[in-house]
Each structure stands twice: as C-alpha cells, then as structure tokens.
Amino acid sequence: MESGRLLAAIIDHAIDGIITIDNRGNIESINPAALELFGYHSEEVIGHNVSMLMPEPDRGNHDTYIHNYQTTGHKKIIGIGREVMGLKKSGETFPFRLAVSEVWLKDKNIFTGFIHDLTREKAAEDMLRQHAVELENKVSERTSDLISLVSELEKAKAEVSKSLEKEIELSQLKSRFVSMASHEFRTPLSSVQLSASLIEKYADRPDDKVNIIKHTNRIKGAVQLLTSILNDFLSLEKLETGIVVLNKQYINLVELAEEITEEMQLICKKNQHIVYQHTGEIGHFTLDSNLLKNALVNLISNAIKYSGEDTLIEFTTCIDEEGCSISVKDNGIGIPEEDQVHLFEPFFRAHNTGNIPGTGLGLNIVKRYIELMEGQMEFESEVHKGTSFRVSFR
Numbered sequence: 565m566e567s568g569r570l571l572a573a574i575i576d577h578a579i580d581g582i583i584t585i586d587n588r589g590n591i592e593s594i595n596p597a598a599l600e601l602f603g604y605h606s607e608e609v610i611g612h613n614v615s616m617l618m619p620e621p622d623r624g625n626h627d628t629y630i631h632n633y634q635t636t637g638h639k640k641i642i643g644i645g646r647e648v649m650g651l652k653k654s655g656e657t658f659p660f661r662l663a664v665s666e667v668w669l670k671d672k673n674i675f676t677g678f679i680h681d682l683t684r685e686k687a688a689e690d691m692l693r694q695h696a697v698e699l700e701n702k703v704s705e706r707t708s709d710l711i712s713l714v715s716e717l718e719k720a721k722a723e724v725s726k727s728l729e730k731e732i733e734l735s736q737l738k739s740r741f742v743s744m745a746s747h748e749f750r751t752p753l754s755s756v757q758l759s760a761s762l763i764e765k766y767a768d769r770p771d772d773k774v775n776i777i778k779h780t781n782r783i784k785g786a787v788q789l790l791t792s793i794l795n796d797f798l799s800l801e802k803l804e805t806g807i808v809v810l811n812k813q814y815i816n817l818v819e820l821a822e823e824i825t826e827e828m829q830l831i832c833k834k835n836q837h838i839v840y841q842h843t844g845e846i847g848h849f850t851l852d853s854n855l856l857k858n859a860l861v862n863l864i865s866n867a868i869k870y871s872g873e874d875t876l877i878e879f880t881t882c883i884d885e886e887g888c889s890i891s892v893k894d895n896g897i898g899i900p901e902e903d904q905v906h907l908f909e910p911f912f913r914a915h916n917t918g919n920i921p922g923t924g925l926g927l928n929i930v931k932r933y934i935e936l937m938e939g940q941m942e943f944e945s946e947v948h949k950g951t952s953f954r955v956s957f958r
Contacts, residue, residue, distance in 0.1 A: 581660075581679035585614045592674060601660075601681055603653035614677075619651045647682065659686050810936050811852050817888065818847035821881050824857060828864045835874040838864065843882040851888070851957065855933040862926045863892040863953050869920055871896035871950070886958070893952040899945040907943070916947065 575582055581598025585591050591609050599606060602617055609616065615623045645663035652658065661680040666673055825840040832838065860879075867877045871894045878893040899907060903914040908931045911924040934941045934955050945951035 581677075581681075583614065583617075583677045583679065585675050585677070587673055587675075589613045589615065598679055601652075601658075601679065602650065608653075617651055619649050619657050622648065623651070650679070658683050808855075808933075808936065811854070812850050812937065813853065814848055814850050815853045815856075816847055817849050817851070817881055817883065818842050820853055820857060821860070821879065821890075824860050824864065825879060828861065828868065831865075832868055832877075833871075833873045833875075836868060836871065836877070837875075838877045838879055840879045841881075843880065844884050846883045849883055849888040849957065852937055855937060859930040859933045859955070860890065860892070862930050866926060867892055867894035867896065867951075869922070870894065870917070887956060889954060889956040891952060891954040893950065895950040898947040898949055898951055899943075900947055904943075904945065 575593075575595045578595055578597055581601050582593075582595045583591060583598050584593045591612055591614050594604075594606060594609055599609075602609070645661065647659060648662050649657050650660050659682040661682055663678040663680075665676050665678075667676060821840055821842065825838050829838050864877065864879065871877065875895050878891070880891050880893075882889045897916055899914050900916055903912075903916075906912045907914075908927050909924075910928045912928075913922055913924040931941050937957065939955050939957040941953070941955045943951060943953045
C-alpha cells in the first residue's frame with residue numbers, strides 16, 4: 565500500500581504529463597501536468613478515447629494504429645517515441661515529445677504515454693531560425709556592401725593608375741617636346757637671324773635685289789616652318805586635354821578639297837603639282853570641315869615635304885553608296901617597313917627623313933582627328949616609290 569501511494573504521488577507531481585489508456589484507446593488515468601497541458605478536468609477525459617487529445621489526421625487514424633499493432637506486433641511509437649501534435653480543449657495545437665510504453669497486468673495490457681511539452685523549445689528553435697535568417701540577411705547585405713566597396717576601390721585604383729600613367733606620359737611628352745623644340749626651332753630661327761642680317765647688308769646695294777628676295781623667301785619659309793611646328797603642338801595639346809569639339813555638318817567636300825589644293829599648291833616645290841580629282845555624282849557628306857581640313861593639309865604637307873621637285877601629288881575624293889573615301893598619294897622617299905609599325909606614335913620620325921624638318925606629331929594628330937569623326941585610316945608605302953594614305957567614312 566505504501567509503495568502504491570508513493571507511485572501515485574510521483575505521478576501526480578511529475579513535471580511531464582502522464583496518460584494511461586486501455587487496449588481500445590480509452591483513457592484510464594491522467595496526471596495533473598497533462599490536464600493542465602491540455603486544459604481539461606479529469607472527468608472530461610477519463611473514459612474517453614485518447615484521440616480527443618489529437619488533431620487530424622492522427623485523431624482519425626489512432627484506432628487504426630492500435631489495431632495494426634495488435635494484429636502485426638509492429639511498433640511505430642511504443643518504446644521508440646516521436647514528436648507529435650496535441651490538441652488542447654481551446655482548439656489550440658502544440659508540439660510535444662511522446663514516449664509510449666506497454667504494461668502487462670494480470671488479465672490485460674495498458675499503454676502509458678509520457679508527454680513532454682516542446683512549445684518553448686520549438687519557440688526557441690523558431691527564434692533561433694529567425695535570428696539565423698536575419699543574420700544571414702545582414703551578412704548578405706554586408707557582403708554586398710563590401711563587394712560594392714571593393715568594386716569602388718578597384719575603380720578608384722584603376723582611375724588613379726590611369727591618371728598616373730597619363731601624368732607619366734605627359735611628362736615624357738613634355739620632355740620630348742623640349743628636346744625636339746630646342747632642336748627644331750634652332751634651325752629656322754638661325755636662318756631668320758642670318759637672312760635678316762644679310763638683307764640689312766644688301767639694302768645699301770640697289771643692284772642686290774635678287775639676294776634680298778632670296779633671303780626674304782628664306783625668312784618666310786622659316787616662319788612658315790615655325791608656325792607649322794607650333795600648330796602641331798597646339799593641336800596635340802587640345803587633343804590631350806580633351807577640348808577638341810566635334811562639329812559634324814553636311815559639307816561640300818569637293819569645294820573644300822579644291823580650296824585645300826589651291827592653298828597647298830602655293831607651298832609646293834619647283835615643278836611640283838597637286839592633281840585633284842573627285843569621283844561620284846554626289847559632292848556632299850557629313851563631316852567636321854575644320855578637323856578634316858587640318859588632317860588633309862597635314863597629309864598633303866608631308867607629301868610635298870617628302871617628295872622631290874618635278875613630281876605629282878595625287879589627291880582624290882570619292883562619295884558613293886559605301887560612303888566617303890579620301891586619298892593622298894606621293895612619289896617621295898617612302899617609309900621603311902620596320903618603321904611603319906610606329907608611324908602614328910607621337911614624336912616618331914622614320915630613320916630615312918634625314919635633315920627634312922618635322923615634329924613627328926602630324927600623323928598622330930591626323931589619325932586622332934579621323935577617329936574623332938568615326939573614320940578609318942590606312943596607308944601603303946615603299947622606300948623610294950612613295951606613300952599613299954587613305955581615309956574612309958561610312
């Protein structure tokens with residue numbers, strides 16, 4: 565008797581719920597912890613089928629579970645335990661851990677269920693899961709921000725590197741400019757000084773008009789050379805600083821080419837002639853007249869400079885359904901094959917130019933002007949046979 569009262573006291577004061585049912589599933593006993601958990605009084609559940617404490621689908625299948633066990637002996641919960649859902653009197657469901665044991669008495673067997681409420685654990689798991697999701701989102705956001713920051717840093721680094729390279733390039737260009745200018749300016753300035761002195765000497769001799777004209781022409785030529793050099797430097801400066809503004813308009817290409825031909829013929833050498841020809845019924849095209857004139861004057865100046873007396877310079881334009889093409893061809897000294905790869909580099913001059921004056925900037929400027937107008941430039945050259953430049957626009 566004493567042991568029975570002890571067992572009853574233990575069951576009544578157990579923290580977890582304890583329920584016993586018979587082999588038909590009817591509740592025989594239920595401890596206070598289980599009653600509080602499900603929200604019932606003992607008289608509301610004892611004698612009723614335990615399925616009343618289960619939500620669907622377990623509620624409808626419970627009797628089948630007992631029958632299958634009694635028929636097959638296969639245990640799904642007994643001695644194993646699992647997480648299930650309980651149904652409170654209020655209709656609220658909650659999770660709990662169910663462990664079932666089978667007890668044999670003299671003439672019957674009963675099943676005892678031990679119920680451990682998992683509501684707090686599941687809430688804690690849900691909170692932990694929610695925190696994990698929030699943490700993952702924060703990590704993702706921080707990672708995204710970090711990637712963006714790294715990208716901005718890389719971009720800034722590239723811009724700084726590009727600026728540094730540009731500074732180095734400009735510094736080199738300035739050094740080459742000072743070196744080249746000091747050499748190229750010295751010759752024409754010396755010529756101007758000498759010719760001016762000789763003109764002053766010949767001025768007292770009325771019969772020396774021929775010498776005065778000769779030295780006057782030398783001064784003009786020297787000034788023209790200095791002007792050409794300065795124009796090249798100014799053009800390069802504008803290109804490097806990005807202040808060259810493209811102004812494409814529908815221009816009369818034939819009139820512009822004839823005007824250039826007339827102007828350039830004035831500086832040709834003895835018996836040197838520029839022959840201009842246009843092909844196509846249309847004479848107009850959309851281009852920047854200032855940039856185009858600068859480029860063509862440069863190409864024709866080179867043809868004059870690097871060709872001898874008694875030579876022809878062929879200047880042609882063509883407008884057809886494929887676009888516009890312009891070519892300048894001479895019969896001059898030509899460009900050595902090994903120098904052709906460097907032809908458009910600033911300050912580069914082929915090694916066969918000798919004492920012919922020049923800055924080495926002209927073709928670099930021409931190419932950049934043509935590219936600004938979205939054109940293409942190509943050339944062919946052979947030493948002692950001349951050079952042909954062709955620019956095309958679509």
